[in-house]
Amino acid sequence: MYVYKKAKLNIIQGDITKMEVDAVVNAANNTLLGGGGVDGAIHRAGGPTILEQCKKIGGCPTGEARITTAGNMPSKYVIHTVGPVYKDGRKGETKLLYNAYYNSMKLAKEYNLKTIAFPAISTGVYNYPKLEAGQIATKAVMDFIDKEDYIEEVNFVLFSEDNYLLYKKILDEKLNELE
Ligand code: ADP
Numbered sequence: 001m002y003v004y005k006k007a008k009l010n011i012i013q014g015d016i017t018k019m020e021v022d023a024v025v026n027a028a029n030n031t032l033l034g035g036g037g038v039d040g041a042i043h044r045a046g047g048p049t050i051l052e053q054c055k056k057i058g059g060c061p062t063g064e065a066r067i068t069t070a071g072n073m074p075s076k077y078v079i080h081t082v083g084p085v086y087k088d089g090r091k092g093e094t095k096l097l098y099n100a101y102y103n104s105m106k107l108a109k110e111y112n113l114k115t116i117a118f119p120a121i122s123t124g125v126y127n128y129p130k131l132e133a134g135q136i137a138t139k140a141v142m143d144f145i146d147k148e149d150y151i152e153e154v155n156f157v158l159f160s161e162d163n164y165l166l167y168k169k170i171l172d173e174k175l176n177e178l179e
Pocket of ligand 1: 014017028036038039041119120121125157158159160
């Protein structure tokens, strides 16, 4: 566990759908109508009520975030955000990925949610280089904490061991690990 100001930051290897948190963040696409990877796993685990709410919302621009309940998952809400497709790093990818994390945190605050879990947005089929993506993810979360002084716990849930170790390295360089 790491601590940043008043917030706990955890790096966890595993399946985000199993997290008992106020909000699980989904790496969705612009349609919000479901897809593969973490998006598919969330809709499978949560059941059809999530898709019904997503249909009513009617889509989400890249870098923004929308919220639904979490259906059958142990979490309370799903925050659906859309990361950029990585092309060559010169198409505004950095800012869009940053915004996806930052706007998810803002929405959590609006709903008074205190614990949140993020996947490594855009690092699957959207092809974002994993190290850069991890640096952007942790920076956006820490910037939000600096600015808003809000959130009790942020969990970065990584599917692969590689990405888990990468996040540990990134946070070890920024913070001291406790316990
Ligand atoms: P994107 O389209 O934003 O790239 P993906 O779902 O393809 O999204 O991948 C994002 C990341 O989520 C990848 O690193 C992938 O390994 C990871 N992932 C896939 N399934 C899960 C899951 N059940 N829990 C946590 N992370 C997952």
